Amino acid sequence: MMELKFSLNGKKVSTIIEADSLLIDVVRDLGCLSVKRGCETSNCGLCTVFVNDKPVLSCSVLAARVEGQNVTTLEGLQEEAAEFGAFLADQGAEQCGFCNPGFMMNAIAMFRENPHPEEEEILSYLAGNLCRCSGYEGQLRSIQTYLAFKDSQKGGV
Amino acid sequence: MRVVNQPIRKKDAMSLVTGKPVYTGDMVDKNALVVKLLHSPHANAMIQEIETSVAMKVPGIEAIFTYKDVPQKRFTMAGQTYPEPSPYDRLIMDQHIRYNGDIVAIVAGENEKAVNKAMKLIKVKYDVLPAVLDFRTAKDNETLVHPEENWVANCPVGADNKRNLCAHEVSGHGDIDAVMADCDIVMERTYHTKANSQAMMETFRTYTYMDTYGRLNILSATQIVFHIRRIVAQALDIPKSKVRVTKPRIGGGFGAKQTSVTEVYPAFVTWKTGKPAYLVYSREETQTCGCPRHEMELTVKIGAMKDGRIRGLEVYTLSNTGAYGEHGPTTVGLSGHKPIPLYNKYQEAHRFSYDVVYTNVQAAGAYRGYGATQGIFAVETIVNELAAELKMDPVALRELNIVREGQVMPAYYGETCNSCALDRCLAATAERIKWNEKYPCKDMGNGKIRSVGVAMSMQGSSISNCDVGGATIKLNDDGFYALHIGAADMGTGCDTVLAQMAAEVMECDVDNIIVYGADTDISPYDSGSYASSTTYLTGNAVADACTKLRESLQKIGASIMGCSVEETGFDGKKVYRLEAVEGEKNEVSLVDIATASMVNNYYETQFTSMVSSPVSPPPFMVGMAEVEIDTETGDIKVLNYEATVDCGTPINPNLARVQTEGGIGQGIGMALYEDITYGADGAIAENSFMQYKIPTRQDVGRIHVEFEASYEPSQHFGAKSIGEVVINTPSPAIAHAVYKATGVWFRELPITPEKILKGLQEKNK
Structure with a gap:
């Protein structure tokens, strides 16, 4: 048992963990239920969260490693999630929704890192986010229409 | 139509994209007991001794149950209408272990650590028996998977547990042997498909607790709340009145959640301890103790004339149901009854026979396509092989032979094809992929070859003369409506699709309809969301209930206006006199009707409709794949997939499109990647996403x-199903494209680079 202090979605939190506690379980215990587990082998991308604004698989990070760090889940990105998510919704591509939080996290990370990704860059950046419902095509459309919308907001590129 | 056929956003979309806690695992009481299952390491064994007393001493352990503790009434976990065609061959736990992964003990404790520790301390002595691992050797094998005397088949499906037979049948029409003898060309080939996993992102999981009334509440990721109520009541040997089942949002189903994979175990714990309990299957358990597609070996014989007329088709299917018979007797039927009618035009005779066998591997279940997928891979491939043999264009061969609107389909239970745009689907897909330019292949000059392949598909829309769709519509204050359904939205969007239908009939905005489902205490009965039934059948129940409500609203309006109901109309906002009378009240708003219905009221404002269907109208589809193969390495890439679907009226074109894209994605996985292999101990090698690769x-x-709409006359809006038909074309279309690039037919799935390279090497020898 040990005490863990870190910042979760901008708020300082303190909690008791065990040495082998995983970040996914700790943030879920702290109420961030958007974070989902789809496998145990770091293959599905559902559990993606940000540590210091970089996407990581929270199922594969020991909670003790985020001591003093900034952790962000989709609960802390509601505005961005709603903005881009509306484009996903307008394609009907959210489907069962279970992979959505991890996908949204990584998509948001991509938008921040590379505001004008080419199609191949999108497919490559998000390759670690599995989805069994959509065949990915609607997700791609939603990203492309969202990017076009962002460009039009800025008066075009 | 105003609301139907519109690309409306799913009602739950914004909750899902913003990550709201709406799934089973998000709603579990933190104090719930953690439930885990101890699985057998042997494929066939008797438990000689099981010792749990040491494990029980682990601090925090609440209960450990074994086969000695459970009721001895056999049941099936298949979510089907009673009496289920699947045999009653299960106990919650049995002394006889029948596959590597079978359940040996249920452990419940305060936390995961304690449960994990206790699991390791349970001592089991097994008497290990020879196992039937190859399904080709199962029938009449001296090793019986179900030797027990209390095994029961409730329906006459040709089952015989003393022969390892879960089902057997021979059917057909015409004199197939005479027709074959009279054909210019007769070909026979054998095809093999594997036990693919549905691989929905949310693994199996169930939360159970006792409520105020001492009833067992089950909150579960399930497509079939009403069947779960019956299954759990039977397994626990308790009255059905003691069980309530609800489902929250579901993280994908694809048929997996049409089987009661996890429900009985935490339910048993809660019933015995009175405490809330939660069982979540790991991905490994979901891969190895779930309910995958039935592995099948299909032998197809086709008889045709030199001009391409297909006169006879014969299919023999050997289906592997594994250790238990869930969906065994029913999936197999679709392996013949779905592909054979596609070639209806000149078909004079067909024969369809099958054996479904028990083996000592993971029990199979329901997976999107439900046997049609396997049968269509086989029949569509032999048709492509026939085209090659006849040196005919496979698209032209299909144009000649396909079923057309108005034809009676002897191989489809004698149903008449009342809506069919298959011919248009074929032409449109060929045009879009530029078939005439790309067929058969193009050498890219760098060791790579691009080629195209084609396949067709049909499915059904609900189980005819069996499924029940139910819907309740209720008027509320201010004139909004509540729609209650027993069907399960598993991400497919049926809450929204059914609300669109209700809004169309009630002539209101879709936001004016709230939807609730599914809850066995509250929802009208519905068989559940499977067999491609919800849009077609539950949709008809919605339309019927709404039509009744409209009539009643007019009665209330007429009574307020003081006229007869025949003199009134309803436009969604008000009831009005068809011909206005001066000095009289000529209209009553919906809001006023809603208010009136809550004061001194003598009229119904809530209607339930239950419907079944004597037919199961098939949706149709054509898929064409363009692939690129590296002849040096065998590497294969799908470049483009063109598909055209006839699902009748697409109620929500966006959702129908994503269903199709998703089905094709899964089909591509089945064709190229998703394999299941067993070790000598019967263990599955592909037990995680590390080994079981689904497409990225x-x-x-x-x-x-794209869509080519027909209009199905038996559905209120002309709709047919969409969910399953879409998974069937990739395997045969890709196998066809691979043949065109390599000259080799691959008759076993998946078609991996290793197989392609070996095939090329053998061909070039």
């Missing part, structure tokens, strides 16, 4: 979908 977004190429 870099693996599916570009999928492009």
Whole structure:
């Protein structure tokens, strides 16, 4: 048992963990239920969260490693999630929704890192986010229409 | 139509994209007991001794149950209408272990650590028996998977547990042997498909607790709340009145959640201890103790004339149901009854026979396509092989032979094809992929070859003369409506699709309809969301209930206006006199009707409709794949997939499109990646996403979908199903494209680079 202090979605939190506690379980215990587990082998991308604004698989990070760090889940990105998510919704591509939080996290990370990704860059950046419902095509459309919308907001590129 | 056929956003979309806690695992009481299952390491064994007393001493352990503790009434976990065609061959736990992964003990404790520790301390002595691992040797094998005397088949499906037979049947029409003898060309080939996993992102999971009334509440990721109530009551040997089942949002189903995979175990714990309990299957358990597609070996014989007329088709299917018979007797039927009618035009005779066998591997279940997928791979491939043999264009061969609107389909239970745009689907897909330019292949000059392949598909829309769709519509204050359904939205969007239908009939905005489902205490009965039934059948129940409500609203309006109901109309906002009378009240708003219905009221404002269907109208589809093969390495990439679907009226074109794209994505996985292999101990090698590779977004190429609508007269809006028909074309279309590039037919799935390279090497020897 040990005490863990870190910042979760901008708020300082303190909690008791065990040495082998995983970040996914700790943030879920702290109420961030958007974070989902789809496998145990770091293959599905559902559990993606940000540590210091970089996407990581929270199922594969020991909670003790985020001591003093900034952790962000989709609960802390509601505005961005709603903005881009509306484009996903307008394609009907959210489907069962279970992979959505991890996908949204990584998509948001991509938008921040590379505001004008080419199609191949999108497919490559998000390759670690599995989805069994959509065949990915609607997700791609939603990203492309969202990017076009962002460009039009800025008066075009 | 105003609301139907519109690309409306799913009602739950914004909750899902913003990550709201709406799934089973998000709603579990933190104090719930953690439930885990101890699985057998042997494929066939008797438990000689099981010792749990040491494990019980682990601090925090609440209960450990074994086969000695459970009721001895056999049941099936298949979510089907009673009496289930699947045999009653299960106990919650049995002394006889029948596959590597079978359940040996249920452990419940305060936390995961304690439960994990206790699991390791349970001592089991097994008497290990010879196992039937090859399904080709199962029938009449001296090793019986179900030797027990209390095994029961409730329906006459040709089952015989003393022969390892879960089902057997021979059917057909015409004199197939005479027709074959009279054909210019007769070909026979054998095909093999594997036990693919549905691989929905949310693994199996169930939360159970006792409520105020001492009833067992089950909150579960399930497509079939009403069947779960019956299954759990039977397994626990308790009255059905003691059980309530609800489902929250479901993280994908694809048929997996049409089987009661996890429900009985935490339910048993809660019933025995009175405490809330939660069982979540790991991905490994979901891969190895779930309910995958039935592995099948299909032998197909086709008889045709030199001009391409297909006169006879014969299919023999050997289906592997594994250790238990869930969906065994029913999936197999679709392996013949779905592909054979596609070639209806000149078909004079067909024969369809099958054996479904028990083996000592993971029990199979329901997976999107439900046997049709396997049968269509086999029949569509032999048709492509026939085209090659006849040196005919496979698209032209199909144009000649396909079923057309108005034809009676002897191989489809004698149903008449009342809505069919298959011919248009074929032409449109060929045009879009530029078939005439790309067929058969193009050498790219760098060791790579691009080629195209084609396949067709049909499915059904609900189980005829069996499924029940139910819907309740209720008027509320201010004139909004509540729609209650027993069907299960598992991400497919049926809450929204059914609300669109209700809004169309009630002539209101879809936001004016709230939807609730599914809850066995509250929802009207519905068989559940499977067999491609919800849009077609539950949709008809919605339309019927709404039509009744409209009539009643007019009665209330007429009574307020003081006229007869025949003199009134309803436009969604008000009831009005068809011919205005001066000095009289000529209209009553919906709001006023809603208010009136809550004061001194003598009229019904809530209606339930239950419907069944004597027919199961098939949706149709054509898929064409363009692939690129590296002849040096065998590497294969899907570049483009063109598909055209006839699902009647697409109620929500966006959702129908994504269903299609998703089905094709899964089909591509089945064709190229998703394998299941067993070790000598019966253990599955592909027990995680590390080994069981489902397609990523870099693996599916570009999928492009269009619709060619027909109008199905037996559905209120002309709709047919969409959910299952869409998974069937990739395997045969890709196998065809691979043949065109390599000259080799691959008759076993998946078609991996290793197989392609070996095939090329053998061909070039």
